[in-house]
Amino acid sequence: MDALKKELKESIIEQLNLEDFTVEDIADDDTLFGDGLGLDSIDALELIVMLDKDYGIKLTDPNEGKAVFVSVEVLATYIAKHRTK
Amino acid sequence: MKKQLKIIAYCRIKNNAISLNGKSIITKDKDLSFSDFAKQIYKEKQLAYPKFFKMDNLCKLAFLTSEFLFEAAKLDSEIIKNTGIVLSNKASSLDTDRKHQDTINDKDNYFPSPAVFVYTLANIMIGEISIRHQIKGENAFFVSEKFNETLIEHYASSLIINRKSSHILCGWVDVDNNNYDAFMYLVAEEGSYNYSKEIIKNIYTQN
Amino acid sequence: MKDVFITANTIISPLGFDSEANVSAIANEQSGITLHNNISTSPCYASIIDHKKLDDAFSKIGDSKIYTKLEKMMILSLQDTISQAAFSISDKTALIIATTKGNIDALNNNFEPERAYLPALGNKIKEFFGFKTEPIIISNACVSGILAIAVAKRFLQNDYYDNAFVVGGDIVSEFTLSGFQSFQAISKNPCQPFSKHRTGISIGDAAASVAITTNTSESEAIQIIGDGSCNDANHISGPSRTGEGLYLSIISALKEANIKPESIDYISAHGTATAFNDEMEAIAFNRAKLEKTPLNSLKGYYGHTLGASGLLEAIVGIHSLKNNMLYKSLGMDELGVTMPLNIIENTTKKELKTFIKTASGFGGCNTAVIFKKVEQ
Numbered sequence: 001m002d003a004l005k006k007e008l009k010e011s012i013i014e015q016l017n018l019e020d021f022t023v024e025d026i027a028d029d030d031t032l033f034g035d036g037l038g039l040d041s042i043d044a045l046e047l048i049v050m051l052d053k054d055y056g057i058k059l060t061d062p063n064e065g066k067a068v069f070v071s072v073e074v075l076a077t078y079i080a081k082h083r084t085k
Numbered sequence: 086m087k088k089q090l091k092i093i094a095y096c097r098i099k100n101n102a103i104s105l106n107g108k109s110i111i112t113k114d115k116d117l118s119f120s121d122f123a124k125q126i127y128k129e130k131q132l133a134y135p136k137f138f139k140m141d142n143l144c145k146l147a148f149l150t151s152e153f154l155f156e157a158a159k160l161d162s163e164i165i166k167n168t169g170i171v172l173s174n175k176a177s178s179l180d181t182d183r184k185h186q187d188t189i190n191d192k193d194n195y196f197p198s199p200a201v202f203v204y205t206l207a208n209i210m211i212g213e214i215s216i217r218h219q220i221k222g223e224n225a226f227f228v229s230e231k232f233n234e235t236l237i238e239h240y241a242s243s244l245i246i247n248r249k250s251s252h253i254l255c256g257w258v259d260v261d262n263n264n265y266d267a268f269m270y271l272v273a274e275e276g277s278y279n280y281s282k283e284i285i286k287n288i289y290t291q292n
Numbered sequence: 293m294k295d296v297f298i299t300a301n302t303i304i305s306p307l308g309f310d311s312e313a314n315v316s317a318i319a320n321e322q323s324g325i326t327l328h329n330n331i332s333t334s335p336c337y338a339s340i341i342d343h344k345k346l347d348d349a350f351s352k353i354g355d356s357k358i359y360t361k362l363e364k365m366m367i368l369s370l371q372d373t374i375s376q377a378a379f380s381i382s383d384k385t386a387l388i389i390a391t392t393k394g395n396i397d398a399l400n401n402n403f404e405p406e407r408a409y410l411p412a413l414g415n416k417i418k419e420f421f422g423f424k425t426e427p428i429i430i431s432n433a434c435v436s437g438i439l440a441i442a443v444a445k446r447f448l449q450n451d452y453y454d455n456a457f458v459v460g461g462d463i464v465s466e467f468t469l470s471g472f473q474s475f476q477a478i479s480k481n482p483c484q485p486f487s488k489h490r491t492g493i494s495i496g497d498a499a500a501s502v503a504i505t506t507n508t509s510e511s512e513a514i515q516i517i518g519d520g521s522c523n524d525a526n527h528i529s530g531p532s533r534t535g536e537g538l539y540l541s542i543i544s545a546l547k548e549a550n551i552k553p554e555s556i557d558y559i560s561a562h563g564t565a566t567a568f569n570d571e572m573e574a575i576a577f578n579r580a581k582l583e584k585t586p587l588n589s590l591k592g593y594y595g596h597t598l599g600a601s602g603l604l605e606a607i608v609g610i611h612s613l614k615n616n617m618l619y620k621s622l623g624m625d626e627l628g629v630t631m632p633l634n635i636i637e638n639t640t641k642k643e644l645k646t647f648i649k650t651a652s653g654f655g656g657c658n659t660a661v662i663f664k665k666v667e668q
Contacts, residue, residue, distance in 0.1 A: 015200075016139070017200075019137075019138035020138075042199055042200055042203055049197075
């Protein structure tokens with residue numbers, strides 16, 4: 001699980017071009033959207049592509065996305081349960 | 086109805102060098118890639134605007150050029166709010182269009198990226214500048230084979246004559262593979278330099 | 293300042309290859325949107341011009357093998373508009389081209405990739421008709437087509453040109469379709485603007501063109517009386533939550549036209565049928581006190597035709613004025629925005645004098661143009 005969380009943090013920084021962040025800067029329970037990492041609607045769509053590409057999970061309902069992208073902790077739990085690759 | 090317009094300030098970025106009002110202000114190693122050059126400028130100017138790193142090269146170039154220009158122009162925020170933006174280039178957003186195309190060419194690895202797709206429009210650079218400076222004025226983006234100072238002069242003048250905006254940010258911002266070129270100038274009824282399409286053409290070709 | 297008028301016009305779409313055929317299809321509530329199995333990785337609704345029909349029509353005026361689909365659509369449209377217009381091409385005639393993505397399919401088809409540069413598209417059209425001035429190309433996302441009318445008006449008012457031909461066009465391509473899919477913006481069914489049941493856009497092929505002049509001998513002339521094109525300064529893809537740029541564009545157009553909102557008889561809205569766009573428009577129209585004005589979106593007939601849409605829909609609006617008809621907003625059932633709007637639910641006859649066409653697009657851009665019918 002810790003490996004998955006680290007991997008997720010690296011992907012988020014890389015995919016979403018969070019230039020000023022390192023893996024250590026992101027706590028497992030940091031809010032990804034809003035005040036936390038300050039991600040926006042395009043980032044949410046990009047995370048949906050990442051789930052599909054890296055873990056074979058297809059999210060089609062944007063509201064489902066909202067519930068999953070709360071924090072790295074929640075995201076990692078969801079991926080561990082639903083991943084197909 | 087024709088009005089004599091003036092240039093408030095102008096900025097050019099090409100070959101990893103920046104000049105403002107005709108004076109060279111920054112020169113970097115010519116071998117740096119544009120993204121590395123842009124990142125260095127961002128850091129040196131301490132811009133603290135994380136959205137910058139999400140932008141494609143075209144928007145980064147337009148963003149940086151407008152940063153130098155607005156800093157030099159020292160306009161009142163009420164004026165900035167209503168400034169018109171009239172930009173142009175040759176390659177539109179093709180530099181990023183090719184990247185998006187690459188994500189859909191392979192049907193077995195078909196993952197179009199929203200963060201890339203959103204930059205497959207050249208006028209997004211006008212949006213990025215508008216967001217940064219809270220500009221809600223007139224917008225237009227033109228495409229031409231070469232920098233067409235006459236077209237831009239016509240449109241900027243008509244916006245001022247028709248009282249749509251008092252100040253117009255004009256220019257040419259082009260990125261195509263490894264080549265880039267940005268030239269922006271602010272035009273209004275009052276300013277430091279005389280404005281005509283001939284003067285602009287001279288400045289553009291000499292800088 | 294000089295008065296500027298729109299005269300000749302032609303729409304090329306799946307609903308027909310001239311404006312009359314298009315307007316008559318709309319009057320009969322026909323849509324160009326159908327299910328296509330071969331344009332994407334899965335079946336998808338879109339409004340697409342049949343290649344064979346296009347080539348048959350084009351072969352009467354040129355070699356259909358040497359032009360791209362978009363070029364053929366735009367040239368066919370202009371050919372008809374130029375032949376209808378009361379003026380001919382001179383060295384003070386502007387050629388204004390509006391497109392969002394141009395020949396973007398050239399990145400991945402049998403044409404040279406260089407054809408994807410918009411100046412290459414401009415030159416093909418210029419050479420075909422022998423225009424004497426450099427083409428003016430506007431690529432300002434989804435407001436391109438309607439912005440082109442505003443640009444033409446400003447250039448004519450200030451005497452930079454005597455008259456202008458404006459053509460707008462875009463095609464359905466895997467490029468744009470895949471992008472909108474990645475935005476989860478493509479509707480599972482034909483799009484339903486402003487409906488509670490809307491789930492996104494359908495995209496479409498179209499080209500449209502108009503002649504614009506300061507002289508008209510027509511008994512019922514359509515004058516362009518005001519325009520505005522303002523930015524949201526909010527987000528590069530998400531519509532503003534306050535409708536700011538669209539509201540400012542409408543106010544700017546009303547001020548220039550020197551009329552009050554109640555003088556507007558009809559709104560031809562953008563209405564893409566995404567959740568956020570339609571909501572944004574509802575907010576902006578309410579802020580501008582236009583919530584009681586009859587409104588439609590024509591996307592249910594054409595899908596979203598990107599850079600062509602504003603011009604195409606303005607032409608349909610012009611025919612609405614001429615025919616005194618309000619056309620049904622196809623796909624509307626139950627209002628699905630939080631503010632009141634007067635959506636046209638049935639095609640009805642009504643005396644019309646003035647309408648406003650609006651559009652909004654990525655990059656936070658918005659445009660509003662007001663048209664008025666004047667008796668000469």
